[in-house]
Amino acid sequence: MKLVQISDIHFGGENREAMEAAAHRIEDEAPDLVVVAGDLTLDGKTPEFDAAAAWLSRFSSPRLVVPGNHDTPFVGPRELYTRFSRPWRRFRDRFGPEDGAAWRGPGITITSLNTARAAQLRWNWSKGAVSRSQIRRVRGDLEAAPASDLKVVVCHHPLMEVLGGPMTARVRGGVDAANQFVQAGADVVLSGHIHLPFVTAIPFGDGKTQIVGSGTLSLRERGAAPGFNLVEVDPGCVRVKALAYERGRFDVWRSWAFDRR
Numbered sequence: 001m002k003l004v005q006i007s008d009i010h011f012g013g014e015n016r017e018a019m020e021a022a023a024h025r026i027e028d029e030a031p032d033l034v035v036v037a038g039d040l041t042l043d044g045k046t047p048e049f050d051a052a053a054a055w056l057s058r059f060s061s062p063r064l065v066v067p068g069n070h071d072t073p074f075v076g077p078r079e080l081y082t083r084f085s086r087p088w089r090r091f092r093d094r095f096g097p098e099d100g101a102a103w104r105g106p107g108i109t110i111t112s113l114n115t116a117r118a119a120q121l122r123w124n125w126s127k128g129a130v131s132r133s134q135i136r137r138v139r140g141d142l143e144a145a146p147a148s149d150l151k152v153v154v155c156h157h158p159l160m161e162v163l164g165g166p167m168t169a170r171v172r173g174g175v176d177a178a179n180q181f182v183q184a185g186a187d188v189v190l191s192g193h194i195h196l197p198f199v200t201a202i203p204f205g206d207g208k209t210q211i212v213g214s215g216t217l218s219l220r221e222r223g224a225a226p227g228f229n230l231v232e233v234d235p236g237c238v239r240v241k242a243l244a245y246e247r248g249r250f251d252v253w254r255s256w257a258f259d260r261r
Helices: 016-029 046-056 077-085 089-095 132-144 174-183
Strands: 002-006 033-037 063-066 102-105 108-112 150-154 188-191 198-201 210-213 227-233 237-246 249-259
Touching (some): 002 016, 016 227, 016 249, 033 188, 046 089, 063 108, 108 132, 132 174, 198 249
Parallel strands (some): 002 033, 033 063, 108 150, 150 188, 188 210
Antiparallel strands (some): 002 227, 227 237, 237 249
8 A cells, every 4th residue: 555645735835846746756656545634725825726636636546635724715805704704615626525534445544634724712823723523523433444454644733743843733632632543543643734754653552653744845845855755554564755856856855664553
């Protein structure tokens, strides 16, 4: 089983050269699923969503897409009105439900949740949040999966802070969500948001559940070249390769391997 994990494409501020190279590399990899962990757009504008949909349509592999904090309109009075009245309409029209998308393949169950919010009772609306109802739904999906499956959760914001990362996510309810997902049998949480690839263990349960973050394919770099992840699933092991675009090609920038639970 092979997954491609992309996040933070930010159409409207994308790295066009890296995007074109990524499209060819992803098709060559022929993954079983392309996972897009949010922030497809820069400002949530209609042309940006159209560009994202057109780029993703180039892949023959199935796709699972979740939104990020940039994927709701927020620039200008009309856009703010849309943000409050229909925050996810543009996303939903092109990629399906903004919360609760799921996929199952041989030996793997994937469920997702939307950690972005159109508005919050704090100044920085870019930070994440997880509701109790979302936790219950994801727990139910994980607990209903076959015991032998690799169980994966996809969301935009890392549920817990990444030590040494270039920015914070400060996900309200994130620590509780991470704890409960571990209890429900999650093996991997795929996320984005910080524009830097990482793998870090969730410190609950047996400590084997991993949060895996992918980098960015935009011009908004934060310490790493534009890139995406290849996630390869073997019977006893998961391997993550962070690919980086430099000197006209994608090469492995860093890799991790960890045992399945």
